[in-house]
Amino acid sequence: MTSTVQRPSDDRLPEERGFEEHGPEAGDSTAAAGAALLAGGAIAGMDIAGMSIAGQVSADQTGEGPSSGAGEDDGPRSARHRPVLSFVRRSGRLDKRLQKAWDAYADSYLLPLNDGENSLSVSDDLLFNDATIERYWGNTRPLVVEVGTGQGENIVAAALAHPELNFLALEVYDPGIAHTMLLAGKQGLDNIRIGQLNAPELFACAAEGSIAEVWTFFPDPWPKMKHHKRRIIQESFARSISKALVEDGVWRIATDIEDYALHVHEVLDPLDCLENVGDLSVSLPVEHVGKGTADQAAGLPHRDFRESERFEGRVLTNFEQKGIAAGRVIHDFTYRKVRAS
Numbered sequence: 367m368t369s370t371v372q373r374p375s376d377d378r379l380p381e382e383r384g385f386e387e388h389g390p391e392a393g394d395s396t397a398a399a400g401a402a403l404l405a406g407g408a409i410a411g412m413d414i415a416g417m418s419i420a421g422q423v424s425a426d427q428t429g430e431g432p433s434s435g436a437g438e439d440d441g442p443r444s445a446r447h448r449p450v451l452s453f454v455r456r457s458g459r460l461d462k463r464l465q466k467a468w469d470a471y472a473d474s475y476l477l478p479l480n481d482g483e484n485s486l487s488v489s490d491d492l493l494f495n496d497a498t499i500e501r502y503w504g505n506t507r508p509l510v511v512e513v514g515t516g517q518g519e520n521i522v523a524a525a526l527a528h529p530e531l532n533f534l535a536l537e538v539y540d541p542g543i544a545h546t547m548l549l550a551g552k553q554g555l556d557n558i559r560i561g562q563l564n565a566p567e568l569f570a571c572a573a574e575g576s577i578a579e580v581w582t583f584f585p586d587p588w589p590k591m592k593h594h595k596r597r598i599i600q601e602s603f604a605r606s607i608s609k610a611l612v613e614d615g616v617w618r619i620a621t622d623i624e625d626y627a628l629h630v631h632e633v634l635d636p637l638d639c640l641e642n643v644g645d646l647s648v649s650l651p652v653e654h655v656g657k658g659t660a661d662q663a664a665g666l667p668h669r670d671f672r673e674s675e676r677f678e679g680r681v682l683t684n685f686e687q688k689g690i691a692a693g694r695v696i697h698d699f700t701y702r703k704v705r706a707s
Contacts, residue, residue, distance in 0.1 A: 464540075464544040470547075475558065492571045494571055499532060508612075510532070510580075517541075518546025566602070574609050617700075627671075641704050647672065651667065652666065653667065674700040675698065
């Protein structure tokens with residue numbers, strides 16, 4: 367897993383021919399973003415466990431269906447009790463170009479932590495700790511984990527800008543994983559790995575203090591009221607993340623759905639293991655609205671909540687740009703691990 371990444375001999379890589387599936391500018395924009403980050407043009411001194419950090423990923427999703435690449439685990443797996451997932455398994459057929467990227471780079475980037483072929487569950491005996499990091503990254507540098515990396519633009523830009531850090535991309539869908547491999551492979555990155563796993567299961571078996579920072583950007587909003595239980599951000603997941611974080615480690619979250627922003631506050635603000643360190647006052651409705659009734663939110667009672675300024679290290683992806691163009695407000699959150707007393 368620590369061998370040098372080799373680019374396939376055929377130079378006609380997908381991003382060079384134009385991705386019909388992912389957008390023609392995906393490869394070039396990622397490289398440009400990484401170069402800008404390296405030049406320091408997009409960084410404002412963000413600090414993670416004493417180190418400068420930049421570049422985040424926003425999961426590419428539509429709001430109509432699941433795509434965050436992670437699931438909410440309500441308990442142990444069994445025939446009687448199955449975890450509530452924040453995604454639905456769908457056909458992940460790859461076109462020839464993405465299949466070529468998968469074949470070329472999977473051995474270098476994809477971690478073998480699953481409990482079986484075609485399973486998104488982690489191995490029953492997995493303990494994710496410093497030894498795991500050293501085994502698969504070849505060092506014990508601080509690890510940044512992105513939950514739901516989508517097509518990988520942000521995490522690849524971050525890994526390119528920060529070779530002194532390790533990065534783990536968690537995603538469940540084959541096309542997004544293949545595209546992330548492609549972008550990373552073209553840059554020859556060796557500080558990024560990918561886990562095709564149910565994220566809450568991985569964090570549940572992560573050792574205390576093993577992860578420097580966690581990113582969850584634009585998770586699937588599951589807008590229907592009956593589906594809110596499928597939202598990735600739940601108390602059990604939050605407690606697992608807090609345990610896994612280093613002292614003063616942070617969890618960065620972003621959404622462009624107002625109702626999801628309220629959900630984040632309701633779940634995370636009361637917890638004793640995480641502290642909302644945002645310094646921006648934002649007014650939100652205090653009642654939830656479902657799909658098709660979001661326009662009613664303006665007439666509901668509101669109150670002020672604390673959120674964060676936009677994390678400047680997050681690459682502005684096509685998905686986020688579309689949300690802004692549609693008039694949606696981007697909500698950023700920063701939760702810091704509370705030190706044990």
